[in-house]
Amino acid sequence: MSGLARFSVNQMTVKQLSLPELVHECEDLGIGHVGLWREPVQEYGVAAAAGLVRDAGLTVTTLCRGGFLTAIEPQERARALDDNRRAVDEAAIMGTDTLVLVSGGLPSGSTDLRGARERIADALAELGPYAEQHGVRLAIEPLHPMYAADRCVVSTLGQALDLAERFPARQVGVTVDTYHIWWDDTAPDQIARAGASGRIHTFQLADWTTPLPRGVLTGRGQIGDGSIDMREWLGYVEKAGYTGAIEVELFNDALWARDGREVLTETAERFVRHVTG
Amino acid sequence: MSGLARFSVNQMTVKQLSLPELVHECEDLGIGHVGLWREPVQEYGVAAAAGLVRDAGLTVTTLCRGGFLTAIEPQERARALDDNRRAVDEAAIMGTDTLVLVSGGLPSGSTDLRGARERIADALAELGPYAEQHGVRLAIEPLHPMYAADRCVVSTLGQALDLAERFPARQVGVTVDTYHIWWDDTAPDQIARAGASGRIHTFQLADWTTPLPRGVLTGRGQIGDGSIDMREWLGYVEKAGYTGAIEVELFNDALWARDGREVLTETAERFVRHVTG
Numbered sequence: 001m002s003g004l005a006r007f008s009v010n011q012m013t014v015k016q017l018s019l020p021e022l023v024h025e026c027e028d029l030g031i032g033h034v035g036l037w038r039e040p041v042q043e044y045g046v047a048a049a050a051g052l053v054r055d056a057g058l059t060v061t062t063l064c065r066g067g068f069l070t071a072i073e074p075q076e077r078a079r080a081l082d083d084n085r086r087a088v089d090e091a092a093i094m095g096t097d098t099l100v101l102v103s104g105g106l107p108s109g110s111t112d113l114r115g116a117r118e119r120i121a122d123a124l125a126e127l128g129p130y131a132e133q134h135g136v137r138l139a140i141e142p143l144h145p146m147y148a149a150d151r152c153v154v155s156t157l158g159q160a161l162d163l164a165e166r167f168p169a170r171q172v173g174v175t176v177d178t179y180h181i182w183w184d185d186t187a188p189d190q191i192a193r194a195g196a197s198g199r200i201h202t203f204q205l206a207d208w209t210t211p212l213p214r215g216v217l218t219g220r221g222q223i224g225d226g227s228i229d230m231r232e233w234l235g236y237v238e239k240a241g242y243t244g245a246i247e248v249e250l251f252n253d254a255l256w257a258r259d260g261r262e263v264l265t266e267t268a269e270r271f272v273r274h275v276t277g
Numbered sequence: 278m279s280g281l282a283r284f285s286v287n288q289m290t291v292k293q294l295s296l297p298e299l300v301h302e303c304e305d306l307g308i309g310h311v312g313l314w315r316e317p318v319q320e321y322g323v324a325a326a327a328g329l330v331r332d333a334g335l336t337v338t339t340l341c342r343g344g345f346l347t348a349i350e351p352q353e354r355a356r357a358l359d360d361n362r363r364a365v366d367e368a369a370i371m372g373t374d375t376l377v378l379v380s381g382g383l384p385s386g387s388t389d390l391r392g393a394r395e396r397i398a399d400a401l402a403e404l405g406p407y408a409e410q411h412g413v414r415l416a417i418e419p420l421h422p423m424y425a426a427d428r429c430v431v432s433t434l435g436q437a438l439d440l441a442e443r444f445p446a447r448q449v450g451v452t453v454d455t456y457h458i459w460w461d462d463t464a465p466d467q468i469a470r471a472g473a474s475g476r477i478h479t480f481q482l483a484d485w486t487t488p489l490p491r492g493v494l495t496g497r498g499q500i501g502d503g504s505i506d507m508r509e510w511l512g513y514v515e516k517a518g519y520t521g522a523i524e525v526e527l528f529n530d531a532l533w534a535r536d537g538r539e540v541l542t543e544t545a546e547r548f549v550r551h552v553t554g
Contacts, residue, residue, distance in 0.1 A: 111506040113460070146423040148460035149504040150487045155460045183390070183425035183432045210427045215488040227426040229388040 001030060003272035008033030008061040010204065010249035011040060013267055017260035019044045023056045025261050029268060033245045035062040035202075038090060046093050053094070060096035061245040062175075062202050063087065066138065069123035070104035070116040070153060077123070080104075084127050092134040098201045099131065100139050100175050105150040116153040121163055128171030139201035140164055141175035146216050157181055157190035164199055173199030176237055177249070179206035179220055182228045188236045195240025203237050204247045205230055205275065218253045223270040230275045246275060278307060280549035285310030285338040287481065287526035288317060290544055294537035296321045300333045302538050306545060310522045312339040312377075312481075315367060323370050330371070337373035338522040339452075339479050340364065343415070346400035347381035347393040347430060354400070357381075361404050369411040375478045376408065377416050377452050382427040393430040398440055405448035416478035417441055418452035423493050434458055434467035441476055450476030453514055454526070456483035456497055459505045465513045472517025480514050481524045482507055482552065495530045500547040507552045523552060 009031055011022060019040055026034060034053065041049045041063070053060055066087040071077050084101075091099045103120045106113065124138065131138050142160040143152035154160050157174060164172040174194050181187040194200045207228050209221030223230060234246065248267055255263050286308055288299060296317055303311060311330065318326045318340070330337055343364035348354045361378075368376045380397045383390065401415065408415050419437040420429035431437050434451060441449040451471050458464040471477045484505050486498030500507060511523065525544055532540050 106504050111504050111509075113462070117462075144422065145460040146421065146489065146493070149485055153460075156462075159462055183422040183430075185390070185394075185433075185436055208426055211492040212423065212489070214491040216423070216493060227383050227388050232388075 001268055001272060003276045004030060004268055005032070006244070006246045006276065007031060007268060007271045008035055008245040008247040009264060009267060010035035010062075010064070010247050011037050012064070013248055013250040013255070014260045014264050015040075016256055017264070019049055020052060021260065023052055023058060025264050026058055027056050029265060031268060032057070033059045033061045033247070035064060035247045035249065036060055036094060037064045038087060041090065041094065046090050050094050059245070060094045061247050062098045062100050062139070063091040063094055063096050065100045065102050067101035068104040069120045070107060072107050072110070072119070077119075081123060081126055084123070085130055088127070088131045088134050088136050091136045097135060097137055098139050099136050100141050100202065102141055102143060103152050103154045105148070105153060113148070113153050117159065117163065120154065121166060124163065124167055124172055128167045132168070132171045137170060137201050138172045139175040140172065141177060142180055144180040156184060157187050157194065161190060161193055161199065165197065169198040173201035175202050175204060176200055177204035177206065178228050178230065178233045179208060182208055182233070191236045191240050195237070195242060200237055200240060200242045202247060203242055203244065204249045206248070206250050213253065218251045220250045220252050222250060222252065222255065223248060223267065224274040234275060246271075278545055278549060280553045281307060281545055282309070283521070283523045283553065284308060284545060284548045285312055285522040285524040286541060286544060287312035287339075287341070287524050288314050289341070290525055290527040290532070291537045291541050292317075293533055294541070296326055297329060298537065300329055300335060302541050303335055304333050306542060308545060309334070310336045310338045310524070312341060312524045312526065313337055313371060314341045315364060318367065318371065323367050327371050336522070337371045338524050339375045339377050339416070340368040340371055340373050342377045342379050344378035345381040346397045347384060349384050349387070349396070358400060358403055361400070362407055365404070365408045365411050365413050368413045374412060374414055375416050376413050377418050377479065379418055379420060380429050380431045382425070382430060390425070390430050394436065394440065397431065398443060401440065401444055401449055405444045409445070409448045414447060414478050415449045416452040417449065418454060419457055421457040433461060434464050434471065438467060438470055438476065442474065446475040450478035452479050452481060453477055454481040454483065455505050455507065455510045456485060459485055459510070468513045468517050472514070472519060477514055477517060477519045479524060480519055480521065481526045483525070483527050490530065495528045497527045497529050499527060499529065499532065500525060500544065501551040511552060523548070
């Protein structure tokens, strides 16, 4: 299929495929990039997984995910930092330069968003240099504001950049994901801001479809099924200087219930039709 | 109950109560303000409803709601404008100076948020003068970004004010509702901006609780149950000069399943405990 040169499939999009199945299907369909998740990579064995994708000639565009850095309790914070250092190690072994960070929600009973965001900055001050030493960049992902309480207190690109800019771009940048920012009329300017300091560390796509499911986690729409003009957003990141891979990351119960190869083929076709074609 | 001087109960919070029941319970509990919805008011009869609340000495803080102004098709647009003029008429009859506007989502198949927002501005140019002639102010309500596709393309106070400021404040202002804006670190500045031009036309409260239900419409939390510091937000609107009523508007399946008087009493108690007490 032509038009796939920049296409990267995030492993979560076809999580029904095992890692070897995913690698095999990518080879078969001419897909050159994958975004991987820590849990299935750990399950397979990190070194073995690295060998598998390397032997197939696949590029690992991102590892998902580090983060969850908002805990107040000291032991919990120490555990989170340890886990993030392990995530950096795993990213380095997998040969990717980008670790996506989902920053974490409000601690139970807390209403202090500002304090939670400040604790993320404190953690980045420790993790940024560690990541740089391992050739890995941290990519703060602003999640849609509907996740602010329970998953990620960083809700906009503006907030993500306010955090990232306290550190060198080679340590900390951002994830630009259409699903989380499409509603935000200030996002195009924030993409330009991110590009100007070299902080667009990855660009991800998912479409917005309704009704949202209970818990709002597994309703990310297939490209072309929803309300987002993908070419418009590709235009913004390209104007900001981004030339890297474009990762499609869908969490979708209906897609997960289908045959993985069929979903992967459909996703590649949608990518060509709605993004690069 | 003391501490209720500024408390207004939005009818939707206790929609299991009929209008006469609501009025009776407000009298009984010493609640002086209500926010009403068009459908139950129409069902009772607008003039009769106006008499009922007037005789009870109740102030109607808002009428909910006009809006849904994003249609492209000319006949559909004309119908929407007609309906909004009727909503203004009804607000005037009910003796409230504020009509809340939920602006409307994307038309089916459209991905053009900017165009939809521009059509709202076009509609306001017609509706603003009509409202002013009837002594009614339009209050654009930014809805949480999770509603951008299917309910309201105005997702932030900043966007709402960009629209409102094209018109005199006596015609168009905004609704500040904690549920929709609590995640937004720019909202405090936007509240100040709204206050500076006299555009905080109503202040509403609901708390943020998770998990969100399917469709994300009926999960607004009871005051004190969630992630929002109500006193903090009251502080922002008061600093911006707002001295009006504070309306509690909850859409919540669990609350609707309970006895209406019990829920109203609880809501008043929560208001005193978490807002003014």
